[in-house]
Amino acid sequence: MLSKTQLGTMLALQNNMNVKVNPEWLTAGYGYLRAAMVESVEAIEHHGWKWWKAQEKDLPQLQMEMIDIWHFALSDYLIKHQGDADKASETILNEISLSQAGVRFDDSIYTPESLGLLENLQLMTGLSAANRFSAFLFMHICQQCDLSGDELYRQYVGKNVLNFFRQDHGYKTGEYVKIWHGEEDNEHLMKVLNALDINASNYAEQVYDGLKVRYPG
DSSP: OOOOHHHHHHHHHHHHHHHHHHHTGGSOOOOOOHHHHHHHHHHHHHHHOTTSOHHHHHHHHHHHHHEEEEEEEHHHHHHHTTTTTHHHHHHHHHHHOGGOOEEEEEEEEEGGGSOOOHHHHHHHOOOOOOOOOOHHHHHHHHHHHHHHHHHHHHHHHHHHHHHHHHTHHHHTTTTOEETTTEEEEEEEHHHHHHHHTOTTHHHHHHHHHHHHOOOOO
């Protein structure tokens, strides 16, 4: 379960990232839930679904897809509330707490607790394709993927800050260096995250500073 403080931080970071890409992002008409749908399908691929061949679930990649989906979902919540992060946060927290109501889709009520991970991923894909999202379903899938609220927060902030860092260092113009001292920036990010306390009030700033110290540019 996410805390109100964690959710507020994530919504603020998401808005900042979106503004950096396009200051008018709230009214640009971007298909954030379309993007969430595509990432959900990729999550299904990482889970494995083919009954005619042997497959193993790739949990780290599956978790990364969930983090990407959350970026797009937060953006959609902000759009639906005209950029009001407090109202978006209230809606998300209310949705998460309404587990008894289940998830309504196609005139049916689904209870994520009674479904397997693959079935819930398919449900999230269908909802996203219909331009809908369920924070409760998402958080239940996170539990099935071994992503606690704290771990979701840790990985989300890390990915968001890395994206911001990339933009600040020439990612869009092709000047950014992705390999640092023989390791990809994602690997450096994990080392930075492992050394920090997620409860720090300036956690995101510490992540950025940690990347800056390691960056060769």
